[in-house]
Amino acid sequence: MSAQPPAQPSAQPLARFAGLLADPTRAAICLALLDGRAWTASELAHHVGVVASTASEQLSRLVAGGLLVEERQGRHRYLRLAGPDTAALVEGLAAFANTSAPGPAPAPRNLRESVRRSAEARARTCYDHLAGRLGVGIADALVARGVVADDTGLAVTPPGRAWLAGIGVDLDGPRRGSRPLVRSCLDWTERRPHLAGVLGSALCAHARDAGWVEPIGTGRALRVTPPGADALHRLLGLTLD
Amino acid sequence: MSAQPPAQPSAQPLARFAGLLADPTRAAICLALLDGRAWTASELAHHVGVVASTASEQLSRLVAGGLLVEERQGRHRYLRLAGPDTAALVEGLAAFANTSAPGPAPAPRNLRESVRRSAEARARTCYDHLAGRLGVGIADALVARGVVADDTGLAVTPPGRAWLAGIGVDLDGPRRGSRPLVRSCLDWTERRPHLAGVLGSALCAHARDAGWVEPIGTGRALRVTPPGADALHRLLGLTLD
DNA sequence: GCCACGGTTCGGCGCCCGCCGAACCGTCCC
DNA sequence: GGGACGGTTCGGCGGGCGCCGAACCGTGGC
Structure with missing residues (x-):
């Protein structure tokens, strides 16, 4: 009872x-x-x-x-x-679950490597933004170039905002609402943060629209197209494996 | 099988x-x-x-x-x-659980009111920072006074940093590490954010040290002392119920 | 040495829950 | 109208799990 x-x-x-x-x-x-x-x-x-x-x-x-x-x-x-907050919760929980739990892990050591090599680990969508090594790489590059500041929590810098507008990423679109402009989302394959929030969503939409990435099959995995790889290298200095 | x-x-x-x-x-x-x-x-x-x-x-x-x-x-x-991130996860999950789940809620309507009136709902600690109506009140006041900016995620403004130092809240103390300077933490009684991160921790420590608050019994609940109420009103214009 | 006490281990009980297969219901297509 | 199909409901099975009480172990106090 x-x-x-x-x-x-x-x-x-x-x-x-x-x-x-x-x-x-x-x-x-x-x-x-x-x-x-x-x-x-x-x-x-x-x-x-x-x-x-x-x-x-x-x-x-x-x-x-x-x-x-x-x-x-x-x-x-x-x-x-x-909603996006629900997605963030699930993703965050999954990341936490993968980082902790050192117990009798049913992961046979080299499974990790096979996961790392998978298409999903390379580039995928996470709800409405980019994740995987592509997503983390973009986040790092934007911070390194001063588009996003990481001093006290994430924030889009004023010059960064202009730069984004220049390449066609609009942050004042209809998706605004009360969502945070930029948010950190823990990546469960890389275990490092990538960008979510309005910026993450707009970047992902732009990458799709511009043909930088295209879905592989029916899952979340993405392929970076040749023009996409060129653009990412030219704009962000990003070289993908 | x-x-x-x-x-x-x-x-x-x-x-x-x-x-x-x-x-x-x-x-x-x-x-x-x-x-x-x-x-x-x-x-x-x-x-x-x-x-x-x-x-x-x-x-x-x-x-x-x-x-x-x-x-x-x-x-x-x-x-x-x-750790603090674990605490944030649990607190966030609890807040989410209380806001969603509209199903056959076992909450008899006026339980909510009794919770609201409880000492814990008025002021309590949440891991190492302040929560309850006191916590969200402080968060609101700091944002209203420009100590904390809420444009694109939370951030401590430069004048805010000086103001905090002036009242004895040091953000460069030993607790820094890689923790974010200021972070939003969803309050499960108020369902609105209060301040966590280094700032939240330093504020809570200062409030204790200065005798603004003192624990009630052995739980997380806090009582605001008369000098504490005076200081909060003088510094932040805060009037507590 | 003895005893009190915090904590753990073990066996057993009962409930809950996730799964399936079978029957059933409603929609769409021809 | 008839048949295919997506989805749901129901009964029943099996396993897992949370709980307790009892026995046991180690520490600390007397």
């Missing part, structure tokens, strides 16, 4: 919320949805390797818990993360 | 890590440790309302998972959160 009141008032909600991500199936679903797109229920079921009915239950649970939102169209049920 | 490999490589660690907080007992332990102090195992057991053996198991699990660190002294086992 143990119906005695919990000593901390918020322990119950915290546990219930954390429980949403405490299952491998639900965790895999949330990670898949980090690409920011809306997936159908059966896509997710197939992707994480469970039968449709199981996925249906877990998806309902995630929606009820507020992590996911759903949109029904005809006989399809589209699912996506509830 | 279902031994098929998970589609997402990091789903397993994420689930395991989230699972650490997915239990009410473990969650309550972590929330209690948010005060930044080291507790003994039996203190925690009594506080969260489980028997010593149960607490021992859960504590070992939290330590193995990297959320807590332990320090053994004689026949005592002291436990604290692994």
Whole structure:
């Protein structure tokens, strides 16, 4: 029974919320949805390797818990993360989970290397911005060139803002809202921060629109196109592996 | 069996890590440790309302998972959160859990009011900085007075830095390290940000040292002393309820 | 030396939860 | 209208896990 009141008032909600991500199936679903797109229920079921009915239950649970939102169209049920803050939470938690937990790690040492070499580790989207070595490299380059200052938290410098506008990255677009202009997001493959927030989103959109990157297959992985590699080298001095 | 490999490589660690907080007992332990102090195992057991053996198991699990660190002294086992970033993660997650999860909420409406009136909601420590209405009030006041800028992420302004030094808050103390100078931390009672990072820590230390606040009992709750109320009003125009 | 006490280990109990298969419902296409 | 298909509901199974009590271990005090 143990119906005695919990000593901390918020322990119950915290546990219930954390429980949403405490299952491998639900965790895999949330990670898949980090690409920011809306997936159908059966896509997710197939992707994480469970039968449709199981996925249906877990998806309902995630929606009820507020992590996911759903949109029904005809006989399809589209699912996506509830918002950018939710995505940041999941990504941050995943990064934390990968950096800590030194216990009986089920990672056979060279799995790490194979992950590092994968296309996703090289360049991918993280919700609506760029991640992987590409994302981290861009973040480093922008800090090195003074576009973004890293003194006391991240900030876009005034000359940096002009420089960004000059190459076609507009920070005053419709996406503004109350989102922070630039935010740091911990990269779970590189374990170092890349850029999120309005700037991260605008950069990613620009890279897509300008043809610098294009998606590989249906996942989050990206390929840097030859013109993209040229532009990144010319503008940021970036050389990718 | 279902031994098929998970589609997402990091789903397993994420689930395991989230699972650490997915239990009410473990969650309550972590929330209690948010005060930044080291507790003994039996203190925690009594506080969260489980028997010593149960607490021992859960504590070992939290330590193995990297959320807590332990320090053994004689026949005592002291436990604290692994670090400020861990504390931020727990606090952020708790705030998120309280804001989302609109489901069958077990909160009987006026519980919220009773929480609001509690001493903890008025003023408390959050790991090593100030929280509650006092914490967010200070944050608002510092932003309003230009000590902290909130344009593109939080930052301490140059005049703000001088002003802080003038009242005895030193930001270049030994605590610097690689911590951000000022960071936003979501307050789970107010659901609005208060100040963390080096500034938050220094402010809290100064408030204690100057006798502005003093702990109530053994918890995280704080009482604002008469001289403290005077100083906060004089320096920041802050009037507390 | 003895005893008190904090902490741990172990066995066992009971519940919860994630999984599946089967049946069912609604939508879309032909 | 009929059939294909995405999605849901339900029953049942199995495993994992959180809890406790009891026994045990090591430290510290007397």
